[in-house]
Amino acid sequence: APDISGAPAPGESFTLQSHAPDTQVLILGGGVAGIIAARKLAAEGITNFLIVEARDELGGRMRSATFGAPKRQLTVEVGANWIHGTQEHDGPANPMFELALKHNIKTTESHLHTSITTYDANGAVDYLDLVHDAMDAYTQLTIVAGARLSENLVDLTARAGYALVGQKPKTLHEMASEYYSFDYTYAQTPEQSSFLASAWNSNFTYEVDQGGFSDEDLLSIDQRGIKYLIQAEAAEFLKQSQVRLQATVATIGYSDSGVSVTLTDGTKLTAQYAICTFSVGVLQNDDVQFSPPLPEWKVEAIHSLTMATYTKIFIQFPQKFWFDTEVALYADRERGRYPLWMSLDLDGFMPGSGVIVATVTGDFSKRIEAMTDARVQSEVMGVLQTMFPRVSIPEPTAFFFQRWFSDPLYRGSYSTWPASFIPQHLINLGASLGNLWFAGEATSEKYFGYLHGAYFEGEAAASQIVQCIKDQQRHPQPPILYAQNTYPYNL
Numbered sequence: 001a002p003d004i005s006g007a008p009a010p011g012e013s014f015t016l017q018s019h020a021p022d023t024q025v026l027i028l029g030g031g032v033a034g035i036i037a038a039r040k041l042a043a044e045g046i047t048n049f050l051i052v053e054a055r056d057e058l059g060g061r062m063r064s065a066t067f068g069a070p071k072r073q074l075t076v077e078v079g080a081n082w083i084h085g086t087q088e089h090d091g092p093a094n095p096m097f098e099l100a101l102k103h104n105i106k107t108t109e110s111h112l113h114t115s116i117t118t119y120d121a122n123g124a125v126d127y128l129d130l131v132h133d134a135m136d137a138y139t140q141l142t143i144v145a146g147a148r149l150s151e152n153l154v155d156l157t158a159r160a161g162y163a164l165v166g167q168k169p170k171t172l173h174e175m176a177s178e179y180y181s182f183d184y185t186y187a188q189t190p191e192q193s194s195f196l197a198s199a200w201n202s203n204f205t206y207e208v209d210q211g212g213f214s215d216e217d218l219l220s221i222d223q224r225g226i227k228y229l230i231q232a233e234a235a236e237f238l239k240q241s242q243v244r245l246q247a248t249v250a251t252i253g254y255s256d257s258g259v260s261v262t263l264t265d266g267t268k269l270t271a272q273y274a275i276c277t278f279s280v281g282v283l284q285n286d287d288v289q290f291s292p293p294l295p296e297w298k299v300e301a302i303h304s305l306t307m308a309t310y311t312k313i314f315i316q317f318p319q320k321f322w323f324d325t326e327v328a329l330y331a332d333r334e335r336g337r338y339p340l341w342m343s344l345d346l347d348g349f350m351p352g353s354g355v356i357v358a359t360v361t362g363d364f365s366k367r368i369e370a371m372t373d374a375r376v377q378s379e380v381m382g383v384l385q386t387m388f389p390r391v392s393i394p395e396p397t398a399f400f401f402q403r404w405f406s407d408p409l410y411r412g413s414y415s416t417w418p419a420s421f422i423p424q425h426l427i428n429l430g431a432s433l434g435n436l437w438f439a440g441e442a443t444s445e446k447y448f449g450y451l452h453g454a455y456f457e458g459e460a461a462a463s464q465i466v467q468c469i470k471d472q473q474r475h476p477q478p479p480i481l482y483a484q485n486t487y488p489y490n491l
């Protein structure tokens with residue numbers, strides 16, 4: 001039996017003892033990465049694993065809620081809702097698309113970039129030409145970024161990238177249009193985001209000639225919730241004894257011979273290997289204590305990435321009084337103030353639901369999470385009244401938004417790269433510490449932020465552990481102890 005420690009007290013160094021571990025592999029977190037890691041282990045005949053999940057169900061950031069007034073309730077997605085990129089002909093398929101087909105998830109084609117109405121402080125006003133210009137500018141951004149990548153030029157902020165392609169939004173309409181083509185995806189401003197990574201992230205998902213799946217977006221309208229897709233997949237191979245729900249990890253001890261975990265109720269679990277799939281936001285906030293403390297290269301990597309927040313505000317009215325397109329863009333005087341409105345009360349979506357969804361992102365999300373629901377509702381109603389000056393807007397019959405940033409199990413919605421996050425950081429973010437692996441959407445180079453990123457990373461971490469178990473030796477890529485610039489600054 002391998003040497004495995006008992007769980008160390010916080011801050012204490014990890015001591016090894018000689019007794020058999022409780023489990024061969026502990027999978028920390030039951031989101032997409034954790035479930036797909038478990039599926040890979042099971043497929044390779046390794047069944048002595050345990051998924052440890054704090055919530056009372058599997059799915060993680062695939063999360064639905066029952067929303068609406070009594071008798072008008074429906075299932076809405078407070079987390080992931082779209083499958084971004086599906087499959088073109090017999091090209092590579094997005095694995096989440098394949099799971100959606102396999103488990104008969106009800107989806108509808110989403111035309112976010114073509115079905116738009118535009119508004120500003122004077123109500124409806126047509127600046128669709130600027131919206132299209134902003135989309136073209138984003139395409140230019142990705143082309144120039146691709147050229148920079150092949151020439152090995154340094155990363156910049158996406159703001160600098162926009163300047164290089166001659167795009168400098170100045171008017172409120174131009175800024176709202178830019179928000180739509182950039183912040184709405186990355187949940188951060190161009191100033192806060194990497195030029196290069198923002199470009200390749202989108203290309204690897206959508207651009208078929210870059211190995212992407214397709215430019216199609218599917219929106220789940222399944223009343224079992226989009227999470228059904230991953231829960232049904234789990235039900236095919238997972239035994240009850242392989243999952244522990246409502247179990248919150250407090251400490252993780254690691255060494256070259258094993259991993260030990262304590263739960264908040266004091267339970268100790270030991271394993272030969274473990275995969276930590278907690279969000280990078282959780283790791284940044286010290287919601288879990290590591291023993292020994294994380295080495296500097298790991299701390300640097302974790303804190304160099306951004307956990308961005310994307311917030312959907314659900315509002316239900318007695319009946320629809322708004323636009324007939326899929327989304328509306330609102331140009332406030334303050335960039336990012338309730339800019340995006342999505343209608344669910346639409347043919348092929350959830351007709352008759354009376355539901356409209358406002359989206360805010362980044363720092364604005366953090367701002368509203370610190371406010372009361374009543375205060376946010378009052379601001380949202382104010383914006384709606386500005387958009388529809390001639391409508392006597394009734395009181396909402398339901399109002400809800402999920403506070404992802406304040407939630408100690410997530411601390412945000414998904415990761416995005418700032419310009420100072422360099423490739424060495426990514427290697428270090430995913431690098432294992434002794435027998436403890438790290439996986440999740442954030443460790444994905446090509447698909448960070450996406451469901452399919454979490455899928456591929458969970459599968460890859462489990463594959464590496466399978467190799468270790470079968471070969472009785474370690475294979476993972478070692479960390480880079482000191483991340484360096486390509487060329488030193490010449491100060």
Ligand SMILES: Cc1cc2nc3c(=O)[nH]c(=O)nc-3n(C[C@H](O)[C@H](O)[C@H](O)COP(=O)(O)OP(=O)(O)OC[C@H]3O[C@@H](n4cnc5c(N)ncnc54)[C@H](O)[C@@H]3O)c2cc1C
Nearest residue numbers: 029031032033054060061080081082249413440441451454
């Ligand atoms: C609002 C929002 C909208 C999104 N929209 C989309 C979209 O439309 N399309 C798309 O592709 N992606 C979208 N995403 C991103 C997508 O949801 C994620 O990339 C993906 O679900 C991440 O999976 P994961 O397994 O890496 O992490 P998670 O799903 O976060 O899994 C980690 C698990 O660990 C658990 N956990 C955390 N801390 C502890 C602890 N201490 N002890 C025990 N368990 C713990 C959590 O409860 C969670 O279940 C969205 C995310 C959000 C929040």
